[in-house]
Amino acid sequence: MNSTRCSRLAPLVVAAALVLSAVAPAAAISVSKDGVPGEAKVGSEVSGSVTLTELYGDYEQWTLRGETELKDVTWTVTTFDQAGNQKSKQSYDGQSFNHSLSLDSGVSEVKLTVKGTVPEVESYTYDSRPAFTFAELTQVRQGGNSNTFRTVSVDHYTEKSEQARNAIGDAEQAIDDAPSGADTADAESSLDDAVTAYKAGNFQLAINLAGKAEESANTAAKKAQQSQQRTTLLMYGGVAVVLLLVVGGGVYWYRSQQQNTSKLR
Template identity: 45%
Template sequence: MLLAVVAAGPAAAVSVSDATAPDTVEVGSTVDVTYTVEDLYTNYNEWNLEGATELESVTWTVTTYDLSDSQLDKQQYNGQEFSHTLDKEGDVAMVEVRVQGTVPEWSNWSYEPAQSITLADFTESQSGGAENDLLTSTARPYTESSQAARTALDDATAAIQDAEDAGVDVTEATDRLDNARSAFNSGNFENAQDLAGDAQASAESAQQQSQRTSTLLMIGGVVVVLAILAGVGYWYLSNRETYDKLG
């Protein structure tokens, strides 16, 4: 029974780290990222390390090391996919995969969730056998104009949230923000930036108006209280009992 429970437990996984992978990449720029693959034989003594990417003009450099971190081999592959065989008998203990490529032109824009490009997708596979996903490394592609529009949308979203938290009606600002998001998703970044600016201005104006109204109401309340107190004081002075102590 114990053996059955152990067998049913989750299988150990090959470790792939992407500490150098960027969160954002500019369209047209060159990406250069190195991934480290360890714990190679937790599932199989021989298997294929496969990689794929959405980058263009791609070069993969696969470098293998033994247990003493001495380099054993280095191979290069061109194209958006590669496959490299790993064998425990070859004393390979660790692998570095360097991917170099260009961020392609982008048309599938999305503000939320943000558009995403696959820098590297790694798989552990056996010929005609099982296949395990190891790591999918992604980043947000951008252009100068798309980033300016996204920043404007972020600022407008924050302004609307602040106004809403203060109890202000932000219907108009929200409608403008929705239009700005639609423009962004269509790739019309200049229009998106303008609409986002309008949405932010609307939210801030509504909040300022609400604050002015609250201030005026507070001042009006103070004036009413002071008027009441003045009236009470006048009534008291006018109606208090007066008499001549000398009689």
């Protein structure tokens, strides 16, 4: 390759390098959960912790911001050095907090504990369980730039909503278990109405409709099974009649042959 061509390519190589460096993925803060519940009842008190490591992959100094939908919240931030020794422990009240971190402080690990009361469900969906934000963690850089690097969600429910959801699940199972040929149209209609009632927050109606759907599905399944049994009995009866005709015909033929033989003698 001649020098003229190399000189033309050099700016392109530099530009490509700059583009790649601009889009290269930033080092991620490592987050692990400890004791965070998968689901919780509305109004109950819950707590859980997350541990942050690899804190300074992007910046040597930044602010940890935490936000939650829990009520009556207390955040506890405990920091450790590389040897695992505790360096500090500080608590914050409220649905959000800010805590400064810097490489110079010697902090290499943060344990964040969240404790609060499970909020009400704003809207109910059936395909996916209602959930709230247990903790949303954001890295805030000096100057205002921020990056939300982890959101922890927890399902929440009330006693009645869980009863309704379980009743709908039982009805769905009854419909799925019905044998082929069972007329489950009425059951499916009641099930759809139950899901609609659940989404509207009318849980007692949802429970009643789901029970109706399950009963209808079981009735349809029983009728289908009885019909199948009758069909099977008729089939077996037909086979028996055919066998009797075959056997009877065979006996008749055998006797007629015996009589013909006797006449010949």
